[in-house]
Amino acid sequence: MSPSSKVWRLPKDIDTDNLAPGAYMKLPVAQIAKHTLESIRADFAGGVKPGDVIVAGPNFGIGSSREQAAGVLVELGVRAVIAPSFSGLFFRNAFNLGLLLLTCAQAGLINEEETLQIEQQMSDLSSNEASSGTHEGAHDGAHDGAVHTFHIVAPSGLRLECKPIPDFLMQMIDHGGLLNVLKYKYKQN
Amino acid sequence: MMTQDKNSNLSTLKNEKLQPQSLAQKLIAKSAGLEQVSVGDIVTCKVDLAMFHDSSGPRRLKPMLESLGAKIWDTSKVVLVLDHYVPAVDAQSTQIVQLTRDVAKQWRLPNVIDSEGICHVVLPERGHLKPGMLCVGGDSHSPTGGAFGAYMFGIGATEMLGVVVTGEIWVQVPKTLCMNWGGTLQKGVSAKDMMLHMIAKLGMNGGDYQAVEFCGQAVQKLNMQERMTLSNMSAELGSQVGLIAPDQVTIEYLKNTRADLSDEWVKEALETWHSDPKSECEVFDFDASTLSPQVAAPHSPANSSPIESYGEERFNVAYIGACTGAKIEDLRAAAQILKGRKVSNSVKLLVAPASAREQRIAQEEGTLQALTEAGATLLSNSCGACAGYGFAFAEHDRVISSTARNFKGRMGPSSVEVFLASPQTVAASALRGELCDPREYLV
Numbered sequence: 272m273s274p275s276s277k278v279w280r281l282p283k284d285i286d287t288d289n290l291a292p293g294a295y296m297k298l299p300v301a302q303i304a305k306h307t308l309e310s311i312r313a314d315f316a317g318g319v320k321p322g323d324v325i326v327a328g329p330n331f332g333i334g335s336s337r338e339q340a341a342g343v344l345v346e347l348g349v350r351a352v353i354a355p356s357f358s359g360l361f362f363r364n365a366f367n368l369g370l371l372l373l374t375c376a377q378a379g380l381i382n383e384e385e386t387l388q389i390e391q392q393m394s395d396l397s398s399n400e401a402s403s404g405t406h407e408g409a410h411d412g413a414h415d416g417a418v419h420t421f422h423i424v425a426p427s428g429l430r431l432e433c434k435p436i437p438d439f440l441m442q443m444i445d446h447g448g449l450l451n452v453l454k455y456k457y458k459q460n
Numbered sequence: 461m462m463t464q465d466k467n468s469n470l471s472t473l474k475n476e477k478l479q480p481q482s483l484a485q486k487l488i489a490k491s492a493g494l495e496q497v498s499v500g501d502i503v504t505c506k507v508d509l510a511m512f513h514d515s516s517g518p519r520r521l522k523p524m525l526e527s528l529g530a531k532i533w534d535t536s537k538v539v540l541v542l543d544h545y546v547p548a549v550d551a552q553s554t555q556i557v558q559l560t561r562d563v564a565k566q567w568r569l570p571n572v573i574d575s576e577g578i579c580h581v582v583l584p585e586r587g588h589l590k591p592g593m594l595c596v597g598g599d600s601h602s603p604t605g606g607a608f609g610a611y612m613f614g615i616g617a618t619e620m621l622g623v624v625v626t627g628e629i630w631v632q633v634p635k636t637l638c639m640n641w642g643g644t645l646q647k648g649v650s651a652k653d654m655m656l657h658m659i660a661k662l663g664m665n666g667g668d669y670q671a672v673e674f675c676g677q678a679v680q681k682l683n684m685q686e687r688m689t690l691s692n693m694s695a696e697l698g699s700q701v702g703l704i705a706p707d708q709v710t711i712e713y714l715k716n717t718r719a720d721l722s723d724e725w726v727k728e729a730l731e732t733w734h735s736d737p738k739s740e741c742e743v744f745d746f747d748a749s750t751l752s753p754q755v756a757a758p759h760s761p762a763n764s765s766p767i768e769s770y771g772e773e774r775f776n777v778a779y780i781g782a783c784t785g786a787k788i789e790d791l792r793a794a795a796q797i798l799k800g801r802k803v804s805n806s807v808k809l810l811v812a813p814a815s816a817r818e819q820r821i822a823q824e825e826g827t828l829q830a831l832t833e834a835g836a837t838l839l840s841n842s843c844g845a846c847a848g849y850g851f852a853f854a855e856h857d858r859v860i861s862s863t864a865r866n867f868k869g870r871m872g873p874s875s876v877e878v879f880l881a882s883p884q885t886v887a888a889s890a891l892r893g894e895l896c897d898p899r900e901y902l903v
Contacts (some may be wrong), residue, residue, distance in 0.1 A: 288867040289869075297556060363616065453622065
């Protein structure tokens with residue numbers, strides 16, 4: 272069980288220009304963060320508290336490859352973004368920067384200002400298959416099949432299932448992003 | 461990139477029966493050193509080329525590389541393009557551009573293209589792409605490389621750091637969504653219209669980070685610049701890549717850009733880099749013959765509908781620019797409409813040719829003069845207003861633009877309204893001062 276997190280509800284199709292507006296892209300992330308979502312939710316950047324979560328509609332993060340779109344949310348202390356779907360490019364950027372994204376088909380059932388719990392479990396789906404060499408579902412032994420499963424628990428008792436996340440991506444969350452993972456690796460070598 | 465053991469990709473069983481493979485699967489398998497891959501597999505691929513620009517590149521990579529004490533794995537596989545902050549408009553962009561140039565020298569990068577055009581256009585123009593490659597770009601429109609039969613996709617700066625220190629990247633093998641275009645486009649209708657129509661139909665994330673492949677008779681008839689427009693705006697479909705199987709049109713383009721293509725290589729490339737019959741794919745059928753020019757209303761490319769569905773829409777700016785809208789063929793298409801005519805007094809027509817080389821060709825053949833004599837103002841060969849990083853539109857501007865995205869606040873203040881359309885439609889609308897079907901000028 273995790274500490275509880277307050278919800279900021281956002282609509283569908285939140286794009287990277289909403290998150291990190293182009294006009295401020297010259298500036299460091301801490302400065303861009305002051306303008307996060309200003310075109311659609313002016314109270315967000317000043318009001319969000321570390322540990323809060325965003326719950327959004329489908330297609331969160333569409334648009335640019337600018338990772339500052341995820342970086343500003345890390346900077347503001349957002350604990351996770353929960354949405355029915357994400358831009359694939361934003362998804363990679365978020366994990367590379369240590370921002371947890373939870374794909375939850377029923378995210379629409381969560382309300383503004385609710386306080387959520389995020390439950391996490393690790394399960395190893397592939398251990399039998401991997402060791403027997405049949406490679407069912409995962410040809411490549413490179414990424415073993417270990418996944419983390421997540422549930423979101425709302426105050427009403429509502430318990431929503433999220434799409435499992437492969438262990439190698441969760442390592443990035445645990446280390447605080449790819450840069451730290453690489454630092455750890457380089458130190459070991 | 462971090463948990464895998466180096467030899468693990470070789471673990472595919474040798475005696476496993478080979479399944480028909482999509483073009484995407486073949487490209488990934490080759491880069492992963494595997495005979496074949498299955499949809500959903502997560503594999504580690506060797507990167508053949510990494511492209512980054514002045515915004516996503518050195519200014520972000522340098523501090524991270526230094527904190528790791530690491531070096532670029534292979535500078536010959538890196539291309540740096542200065543296109544987002546040039547020409548510098550203020551002290552901050554001047555500083556970014558200077559830092560980029562200094563770092564390029566310090567890293568001894570052999571491939572630097574500085575203020576000579578937009579990355580997605582100059583990369584193939586300088587012969588950096590060919591079928592069979594796996595490439596990454598520090599820009600979301602990197603799927604443009606798919607027009608050349610390369611598995612190319614956009615990544616952020618931190619992931620680019622991972623690539624430049626390891627030479628590798630992880631990929632989850634995508635499904636293939638086949639956009640099958642039959643028929644023949646009408647005069648005045650172009651790849652941009654096909655793309656806006658597909659985005660309206662599938663939505664901005666309808667590609668679900670899978671592989672889109674453009675095929676069918678209407679696609680085969682397109683020249684390379686038009687094919688690049690399709691692959692480029694795969695980004696607006698939310699797919700990871702937008703592939704087109706190479707054919708003679710591809711080979712002709714490549715032969716003009718690189719000298720190393722032997723007949724054997726060409727033969728093998730044409731035999732290899734296409735989706736196998738019966739490979740797994742979801743087919744979407746479209747008819748090019750009945751397609752009208754498409755226009756995307758503010759503030760999303762997915763707000764596209766046929767031009768006939770619009771009422772009067774007046775504009776004070778017409779913008780022909782960007783990798784998706786100001787390549788040589790885009791300029792030619794616009795010139796066909798503008799030649800011998802004058803832009804409306806109520807409209808400012810701005811043209812930012814996507815590459816300096818293509819601009820020279822346009823000048824030599826008279827295309828450029830047709831544009832300027834009609835009243836166009838030429839801007840520099842850079843991302844310009846499309847990126848919104850420097851030059852931008854003014855409060856309450858109403859713009860018709862050949863660019864890729866019309867998000868609120870992207871190309872100027874939130875009050876700016878941007879309509880997306882083909883270069884032909886932008887040109888015709890510049891003549892009238894209001895939305896105008898380019899076919900009216902092409903009868």
